Amino acid sequence: MRTLAHSRTLYSARGFTMVELILVMVIFGILSAIAMSRFTARVEFDGRGFFDQTLSMVRYAQKLAIAQRRTVWVQASQTGRIICLTYVQVNVDCQNDGGAPVPTPGEQTWFVKTAPTDISFGSSPVFAFNPLGQPSPNAAVNLTLYQGGSTSIGNIKIEAETGYVH
Structure with missing residues (x-):
């Protein structure tokens, strides 16, 4: 029991x-x-992340030109899928820094970024921000990023008179 x-x-x-x-x-x-x-499915995620990085780089270049009261060049390569910042104009493919690289914030390395695979620029713009933060030449600049060569990820626009980046 x-x-x-x-x-x-x-x-x-x-x-x-x-x-x-x-x-x-x-x-x-x-x-x-x-x-x-x-x-x-990281391609879209990587593309959007690179677009945000590029937008931040261009905004940083404009703010740096104002803060340091000197010209800052923004150069993007459509073929090399590279964007870089320098204090002097260099070749469009960002192969060298021309002896005057803009350092990455918080680091002492040249501020250059390479796009992920399958992401490219729509054109190869080369422009500068003058000490007043205006783009030089004084014209509106459009920088478009594409995924797969045809699908637009986004468009970065720089206003002519103010240099406002959006």
Whole structure:
């Protein structure tokens, strides 16, 4: 005959039931299927990230020109998929810094960025911000980034009179 104490130890054994285990596996499978699709389609994510970096670089160049009261050149290469900042005009492919590189904020390295694979510039603009923060030559500048050569990621516009970057 079983006693009350004996049946308590029988039922107080700890563990998970088969239903609980299967439910957890199903939920984990659904969540991983959703999360994996986010990590495998990184082209759009990388493209948007590079667009934001480029926008920040151009804004930084304009602010730096005003703060240091000197000309800052922005050069983007359509073929090399590179953008760089210098204090003097260099070749359009940003292959060298011309002896006057703009350092990356917080570092002492040349401020140059390469686009991810499948991301390119629509043109190869070379322009400068003068000490007043205006683009030189004094004309509006448009810098468009493309994914796969045809899908526009975004357009960076620099106003002619004010140098406002948006």
